Amino acid sequence: MEREIGTQPAQAPFIKRKWVKVLVIAAGILVFLLVIGAGTAYWFVTKSHPVMEGEKTLAGLNEEVTVVRDARGVAQITSGDLEDLFYVQGYVTAQDRLFQMDMTRRLAEGRLSEVVGDAALDSDRFFRTYGMHRYTEDMLTLLDEEAAQMVEAYAAGVTAYKREAFESGTQPLEFTVLGYEPADWTPADTALVIKYMGYTLSGNHRNEIENYQLVQELGDDARFLFPEYHIDNHFPTIYEQIDVEDMPFDGEALGRLKAFAPPEYNGSNNWAISGEHTESGFPIVADDPHLGMDIPSVWYQTNLELEGDFHSIGVTVPGVPGVVLGHNEHLAWGVTSMSVDQEDLFLEEAHPEEQHTYRYDNGWEKAEVIEEIIQVDGEDPLVEQVVVTRNGPIMSHLFHDEEEDEEPVVSPDAPYHAMSLRWSGREAGEELNGVLRLSRATNVDEFMEGLDGFVNPALSWVFADTEGNIAYRGQGRLPVRQNGDGLLPVPGWDPDYQWDGFISTDELPQVVNPAEGYIMTANNKPVDDEYPYEIGRSFYPYRAERLKEMIDDQMAAGEPFTMDQSQAMQLDFTNTQARSFVPLLVEAVESVDGELSGLEQEALDMLRKWDYVETVDSPEALLWHQWYNQFGEEMFERIVDFEYSSALVIHHTIHEAAEDAEGMMFGFLEELYQRDFGSFSRETFIRAVEKSEELQGSDPKAWRWGEWHAMTVRHPLSGVWPLNHLYDVGPYEVGGSGATPGAHSYNAETGRVNHGAGWRFVADLSFEEPARDILNPGQSGQVLSSHYSDQVDTWVEGGLYPMLKNVDPGGEEANVKRFLPEE
Template sequence: MFSFFQLFAMINDKVPSVNSVAHFFQKRKKPLTKRILYSTKRFVYRGIKMSQQVVIEREKKPFIKRRWVKLLMVLAGVLVFLSLIGAGTGYWYITKSLPVLEGEKQMEGLTNEVTVVRDARGVAKITADNLEDLFYIQGYVTAQDRLFQMDMTRRLAGGRLSEVVGSAALDSDRFYRTYGMHRYTNDMIELFDEETKQVVDAFSAGVTAYIIEAFKEGNEPLEFKILGYEPEPWTAEDSAIVVKYMGYTLTGNHRNELENYQLVQALGEDAQYLFPEYHIADHFPTIYEQIDIEDLPFDSESLQSLISFAPSEFNGSNNWAIGGEFTESGFPIVANDPHLGLAIPSVWYQTHLELEGDFHSVGVTVPGVPGVVLGHNENLAWGVTSMSVDQEDLFLEQAHPEEPHLYLYDGEWEEAEVIEEVIEIDGEDPYTETVEVTRNGPVMTSLFSEENAEVSFHADSDAPYQAISLRWTGREAGEELNGVLKLSRSTDVYEFMEGLDGFVTPALSWVFADRKGNIAYRGQARLPDRQNSVGLLPVPGWDPDYQWNGFIETEELPQIINPENGYVMTANNKPVDDEYQYEIGRSFYPYRAERIEGMIADRIKSGEAFTADQSKEMQVDFLNTQARALVPLLMDEVEKSEGELSELEKEALALLGDWDFVESTDSAGTLLWHQWYNLFSERMFEDIVSFPYSSALVIHNTIVEASEDPEGRMFGFLDEQWQRDFTEFSRETFVEAAGMAEALQGSDPDSWAWGEWHQMTIRHPLSSVQPLNYLFDLGSWEVGGSGATPGAHSYDEETGRVNHGGGWRFVADLAFDEPAQDIVMPGQSGQVMSPHYDDQIEAWVDGELLPMRYDMGPEDGVNVKTFVPVREE
């Protein structure tokens, strides 16, 4: 899953530092006379009006009063302020937003007393005697710790960042307004059962209560002071769009389809032989066979602009459940570590809820979503990975040559729905994005136009098609929020399985176990039943033969209870065998699963019992099975011309030959391998396509096939113009990779170290505006592993900066003789001056987990606060 913080950081990369004031004057535009941050939102919760004044009148002011220049002035003022009155008062100013964690507080909206006990990590256990009070305070407490993150998430997903950060976010807003998650939140809300409606309304009211209180008293989080705006009330639509956005971050198949489309542009039908695992001649869309390659519209640059908003390919996870017959305690063990963007604050928020006489669960949620999404109760434990299935399809559209908004389907012209999306921009006039929605979904190629999208962009009318639309199952109404309570209340795997019914997105592989000894797996998502397509390429939207034939029924989704082997595990690998009747995707990733399954099977074979500590060690295992498979094949080719190597290159080759494929921070072989693999992968396709094609399985299969080719050819199945000499290519890339390692760390290969280059640097969304980085950012840490190891730490190939990994790790032995354990990186709070901003990071880097105090009472807590109804005078 990719974090919105990384996209926001990219937006901020376009914003100049404090030293670049002149930039703003060069970009000067007429300021708005009235700025509408959002429409007025009012609702009544338990008789209390939850509302704010949301229309802000502005007089015309000189440009110097605009947002970012104002920011510079604020920062300068803070520096002067600190120098004049001393650090103590300055410290008070920037810490006054921190919540008061002890004592008693009267609150409107409560009917009875609620107790909040915080542990040493700042995790709040909330205990209440009724559902609405429980979730009211969960909303309030979550906002205390993560309000800025929550507001940025809903703004990003709803295409509303420009309202607060200006036109630097316009491209992002145009994409998300076109994609249209915000247009489908009400459909989810309409499916709320009565209890879910109470939960979401109470949670929303709690968040809003904090917003009103904090801004009234001047105690808002520092980010809001810097950006100078007040967020609107939280609503059910906001929680719904957070769910939809999380689904989007684990989708992203349009990236693969657009990259494959470009391969077809270059290679024609022969491109099918590159696709992983399968040759798809029987399903190669006839549109590509019937036209000349030169006739394909949309150039690579335009397609890459659309691909740039696709979720990260590194989003993934590990999980497993091991049956009690193989554990020391005799009860199942469940482990989970979702791999998402690593940033400040974490994607995950630790939460602990007890409704007296009903349910008691602890784990994590996504800020903005009520309940416990992952974790355990007194009966079960559960975790998820990305199912890595294909929930998106691109459709080629034939537009009417003269009449706007008409698209061909089955020989008839159909009128697309036209939606005018008005994007408010801080300091500038609004921008209107005209979105066309065909029967297949929104037309995404309008985003190729650099002009105002009120004029829809199409390819030349002589082309075989003029636009591309996108269909996503996540636009279907789902019951994810109905299911959260059901999961927390489940007493065994059978009830838990029923609680997953109705989940549409994200597409997740759920692993769970109960204290009765059952273990189970369920792949849950709304998945299309495709016709005449395997989802690898855009298909003709005008042809009924390529329409979805509904969706795969819930009972036909991959699932199992108590498998014969005694364990279940997933790590973004293919969840079905080749006999499965539906086409659900081609983007599975086998390497981590291969290693995890090997560790589990080897331990079972040895007869040594599993423990929670052993699962903890598996989560940070750094053996790379991808390298173990490919290094010998590539080294064989280099050794054929070893006499042409320099002494340093020979030493490097010997070093790689001695490597055990464990990617520890002090490993020299790991550094050399990743330089080589990255270069090899980049160069493989550079003559074929103009972008870095990066499918791991395509690369793997190409290397294996080349090593087996009797003529030593790479791409031996393509025309001669695309073929390469495998031995020569392997040697050339190895020599260059050894030179890159030397440039990074010197001429002594024995001194090379993976961790010296492969480091995790944690950054805040605002830190690209200096000097805010000194306030918000944390340091750098050497970490082992890569995207191919169970201890997954994916990285930027140019800088080595680690940007993805298991931001939450969790292990539970259902004997519960000892508490379950978890950890969130970097900490629980998003407030920079909180002691819990980064207090878990060192333990996380060391591979440790910390106890989850399930039975913690007021006497055990570090801080105890009681919330009570307002007393009558």
């Protein structure tokens, strides 16, 4: 029997029987391995590892394909046939990453419950409602002939490996633990992975919901908390029409929603330096995309040569053919997130009598109703009813704790009790056509043309060619908002708040060979204040500020740039946010009468003398981050009943309060907290000292940032003992934070580093020596593989490896495999 979800109270517990089953299986496997002995146990775990040498016949090939794996397990695939090249790329990628690929498509499509039970129901409900899987076919209709051949061949290669592995009993261990065989890979799965990557760089809906709740709690005063707030945009022109108390969102449900929202600062650094300022006389390009720290990595290193056509090397996302980031013989390129707002929430007014009917302008429109059937391992299937208005799917039932509310989510008595979500990533794009065009581009003009049609995600592309040109292009589908600024939900019934199409390609930010002699992006604002469109507020200035400072200083000194220098910049741990805030906050603490304790005074003196470099040995970095976290936590605990997550709002509030102590922000805080800014700063500082002492003792000079701020790279099954000991890698002490170019964001409760540059890349376009890169923690997703975590030590130390475009098949550490067509 099927149970309804979405219109009736029914919320599955987060941890259920499937994980108990997995634990039993995992424990059973462990006992089995102990009984059979170390040698046999090693064979059992590693029998899925690919055979990297010799010859193998593959059905479906037209010609012989050569695969040479280098010392890091990166496969150079060489073929004279386009379909053969991508068929083998799919096959080889699946050898290393099949489980990851299947988990990604399941997560994005809302199908995890099929294999892990109702532990994943919240996630599946969210992604079924978000609905990116419903738009993959639109993307495939835009494929040109060669791109279609590429995607179909890649899918066939993945499927060939999958079938072979399960028929021979050599499937990756995770499938044995979970007890299932994945479906064949399809072109639609590749499109879905691209959509999901776009989602991970979106997620503004979370901030809109939180901002809306601030409005509920504070009313007009909430304007003081929003960065770059335009007072006439929302207060009081929209919300005077609406009773904001009529749309309650409980903190617990919001916390569940945030578990599926992307991190606020999925970011990156990249830059291109003109050859006029480099030692070689050719441009230098550097890139280090910042995403979640997982094992295996979100990136996969690849080296593709289509003889007589192109030879490109870099990384892709498992599930996506080609080279997404890297270089060919003529260009090098990298990306950061544009950090623009591609999502808007719309308030929806439901018809008082007709179900699934919503007001628009002076009339009513019937919404589309889609039934999504969620298969749940060990239980009856569930039906998630997705209601889609002109603005997008209704999402508000996912923000609400249905177990505590007997009323329907959309009630005639609460006409504004629904929110829908519009996301520009649902638009069909030509990203897969572009992958081939980028590999074939020979100069920046052709590369620019290759970017046309990229919809999702919105990225800042920096690139350079061997002719000496450097260029920037912000590319993505950015909405034109007639009104509203993306900070808060807007009326879905008002035509004046509908999107008016998208910003045209010609109007997107771009530049070639700027007079400054360099281009740099680090999730800072890509346009100036004169730009005619509202594109977002989630811009983060600190890494960009430090990178600009380093580049300008070196140019002023007349010192030429090298790859070594760019490599060092990627691991710079100077925190300009702390440099801006600490003097103001120290002064605020000292403005309050009363003595500090000896420990507190010593800690304050350390901060006053700090150079703002967050090395692993820095005691000041530990103290600063505890203070910053205490400040944000205390600031919002009196306002809302949930953990407020917008670091941008926290930053803005500290900045405005500290720099304008006599202004509106100061008065707002004093009224809210019944104490002035100095007292507030002092109290939170004392708490930070207490927290640091609790963590590392009473000698502040012995405090160490890296002892608390450490990276453990985790596997999807690491939550199940004893698999965490088998799969996880770490801990490793690392410096920096989300505010430094060497970006290592962390969990504020545990200190665990969970976000940063999984791949780092530097190329000198002279190509006199190979470009350099590194992948954290390694190329293979196969546990106990020699390439599972063989790059992590060098990554922690800040090193890079040469990118061997042409691997010597006779080299000592090279492995050569020849794939042959059937006779």
